[in-house]
Amino acid sequence: MALLKREEWQGFVRDVDWSYRYVDDDAVFPEWLSGTGKVPREAWLAWEESYKVSYPEYVATQREKESAAYAVKAALQRSSAFDSLTEGWKSATKMHFGGVALVEYAAVLAELKMARFGLNGSWRNMATFGALDELRHAAITTFFGHEFIGKDPQYDWTQKTFHTNDWVAISLRNLFDAMMISSNVVDIAIELPLTFETGFTNLQFVALAADALASGDVNFANMISSIQTDEARHSQQGGPTLEILVEHDPVRAQWVVDKAFWGSARAFAALTGPAMDYYTPLEHRKQSYREFMEEWIIDQFIHTIEDYGLKKPWYWDEFMRGLDIWHHGLHMGLWFWRPTLWWRPMAAVSPDERAWLVEKYPNWEKVYGDKWDVIIDNVNANNMEATLPETLPWLCSTCHLPACNATQSRDGTWRVRDGRIYHFCTNACRQIFWKDRDNVNHETLIDRFLAGQIQPMDVGGILGYMGLTPDVMGDDPDYEAWTKDYAGRPAEGIAAPASAGTAQS
Amino acid sequence: MTAERGAEDRAPELVPLSAIFATDFVQILVPVTTANTMAEVAAAVAHHVEGKRVRALPYDKIVIYQGERLPGDLTVAAAGIKPLDHVTVEYDIPERS
Numbered sequence: 001m002a003l004l005k006r007e008e009w010q011g012f013v014r015d016v017d018w019s020y021r022y023v024d025d026d027a028v029f030p031e032w033l034s035g036t037g038k039v040p041r042e043a044w045l046a047w048e049e050s051y052k053v054s055y056p057e058y059v060a061t062q063r064e065k066e067s068a069a070y071a072v073k074a075a076l077q078r079s080s081a082f083d084s085l086t087e088g089w090k091s092a093t094k095m096h097f098g099g100v101a102l103v104e105y106a107a108v109l110a111e112l113k114m115a116r117f118g119l120n121g122s123w124r125n126m127a128t129f130g131a132l133d134e135l136r137h138a139a140i141t142t143f144f145g146h147e148f149i150g151k152d153p154q155y156d157w158t159q160k161t162f163h164t165n166d167w168v169a170i171s172l173r174n175l176f177d178a179m180m181i182s183s184n185v186v187d188i189a190i191e192l193p194l195t196f197e198t199g200f201t202n203l204q205f206v207a208l209a210a211d212a213l214a215s216g217d218v219n220f221a222n223m224i225s226s227i228q229t230d231e232a233r234h235s236q237q238g239g240p241t242l243e244i245l246v247e248h249d250p251v252r253a254q255w256v257v258d259k260a261f262w263g264s265a266r267a268f269a270a271l272t273g274p275a276m277d278y279y280t281p282l283e284h285r286k287q288s289y290r291e292f293m294e295e296w297i298i299d300q301f302i303h304t305i306e307d308y309g310l311k312k313p314w315y316w317d318e319f320m321r322g323l324d325i326w327h328h329g330l331h332m333g334l335w336f337w338r339p340t341l342w343w344r345p346m347a348a349v350s351p352d353e354r355a356w357l358v359e360k361y362p363n364w365e366k367v368y369g370d371k372w373d374v375i376i377d378n379v380n381a382n383n384m385e386a387t388l389p390e391t392l393p394w395l396c397s398t399c400h401l402p403a404c405n406a407t408q409s410r411d412g413t414w415r416v417r418d419g420r421i422y423h424f425c426t427n428a429c430r431q432i433f434w435k436d437r438d439n440v441n442h443e444t445l446i447d448r449f450l451a452g453q454i455q456p457m458d459v460g461g462i463l464g465y466m467g468l469t470p471d472v473m474g475d476d477p478d479y480e481a482w483t484k485d486y487a488g489r490p491a492e493g494i495a496a497p498a499s500a501g502t503a504q505s
Numbered sequence: 506m507t508a509e510r511g512a513e514d515r516a517p518e519l520v521p522l523s524a525i526f527a528t529d530f531v532q533i534l535v536p537v538t539t540a541n542t543m544a545e546v547a548a549a550v551a552h553h554v555e556g557k558r559v560r561a562l563p564y565d566k567i568v569i570y571q572g573e574r575l576p577g578d579l580t581v582a583a584a585g586i587k588p589l590d591h592v593t594v595e596y597d598i599p600e601r602s
Contacts, residue, residue, distance in 0.1 A: 450588075494557075495561075
């Protein structure tokens with residue numbers, strides 16, 4: 001029997017569906033999982049992906065990708081490439097491995113939910129491929145990070161991070177649980193493939209791959225490039241879903257996009273921002289984080305959502321202002337609270353690096369330079385205890401990141417009284433919390449601390465609660481690199497060593 | 506019948522605050538008690554920041570709560586500051602004539 005041609009069979013295998021005789025459609029696709037909302041059930045019949053793939057094609061392509069990625073890895077394993085990487089770049093990779101490996105696993109669950117509860121056969125088909133993609137991503141990321149544990153125990157956090165109560169892990173769990181685990185599939189398709197993957201992983205994977213190559217880390221570039229090729233395919237689940245939702249419920253469509261974009265932007269400011277503008281060696285930086293955001297996120301993403309008839313999110317001005325401050329504040333916070341990290345954050349504020357920062361962010365010196373100068377003077381006075389934390393930063397009740405946006409109001413008005421007081425890092429975090437508060441399901445580290453869940457109630461207790469052990473706790477890899485040029489200058493108004501009493505003035 | 510006891514008669518209770526010091530970049534958790542004065546609250550907040558991220562200045566420090574500058578001898582209880590409230594601590598820099 002001759003094989004049918006692709007075009008003769010693909011049309012009816014890609015969207016196989018059933019008519020149910022024993023159960024109602026509602027029982028098979030319950031609202032809380034399928035989330036059709038105001039969209040009539042039959043409207044989903046129009047769902048169609050733009051790039052079609054069959055299972056044999058999928059398997060053949062994935063096999064080639066896997067073979068290529070592991071062949072490069074095997075070849076590099078025998079070289080000394082890892083040893084020549086800078087500490088800054090290694091930190092960027094540790095952050096990525098720990099922050100991403102198990103998010104990929106959460107994405108398997110999200111794709112599987114769409115593969116079961118998606119409202120059209122072809123959507124469920126695409127999501128099945130998506131689940132296989134994400135399984136590969138979780139595996140490849142965990143495996144690539146695992147290789148380095150013998151050289152550096154911080155890489156153990158590739159697999160460990162999401163099993164701890166480290167504040168970075170709590171923040172990421174809060175974001176991705178809302179995006180992938182507790183959402184219905186319509187919201188998932190818009191939050192995850194459309195907003196997060198189309199919008200943000202472009203930045204993380206394409207731009208960071210370029211930085212990886214510039215830093216000499218061929219292995220890492222190879223891994224994330226291999227992953228990115230999958231994203232491009234399964235992320236197309238967002239478009240057809242959004243198209244149908246916009247037609248029937250544009251208000252919901254706009255809200256879901258806005259919320260997911262904001263949460264993604266906050267997380268990227270914390271992780272990708274410092275990696276690009278501080279951890280990547282100066283000579284290897286191609287663009288600033290802001291420039292990357294403008295090129296890869298803002299232009300492309302706004303163009304995309306406007307094509308679907310949506311508007312810029314309501315918080316757009318606040319977001320754009322944030323491109324000049326969020327990640328600088330978060331970098332300083334990550335550095336000051338460095339014992340809470342599984343990587344070695346480098347301050348990267350030598351005169352040359354500061355000149356670059358000012359060129360890219362004209363207000364940088366004015367907003368952050370004075371604080372780094374005090375830290376530098378303490379390092380040069382060998383007063384290291386003044387550079388280490390004795391309390392927690394206040395954590396935002398929405399994004400769980402430190403409330404550290406220097407240009408925001410400080411009058412304490414960003415809160416809601418809902419039986420208690422909440423504080424937020426930004427206006428949009430407050431607005432999202434208020435509108436979405438039934439969906440907020442993680443307590444911040446501050447909440448946990450004040451509820452007595454963290455014992456003893458001191459820095460040691462907090463570090464223990466976060467799962468940090470002395471062999472892993474973050475520290476600056478090279479203080480001299482960014483302080484030596486300032487040594488010997490007059491340094492007034494710095495803290496006296498604890499034994500000597502209060503601050504000098 | 507006994508007279509209701511005022512806040513000042515009770516044992517000091519813990520009041521964790523969200524606080525920011527002068528030009529610092531981040532709000533921090535600072536535990537104080539109902540019995541602490543504003544001068545003590547200012548010192549407790551400054552302890553984490555002054556000379557560590559914000560260069561120390563030779564001026565007194567004041568607590569600002571809900572937009573109001575509070576007297577240094579006022580207690581947390583008397584000021585009505587509640588757990589999780591936000592306070593700002595600033596230097597009391599004399600205005601130049």
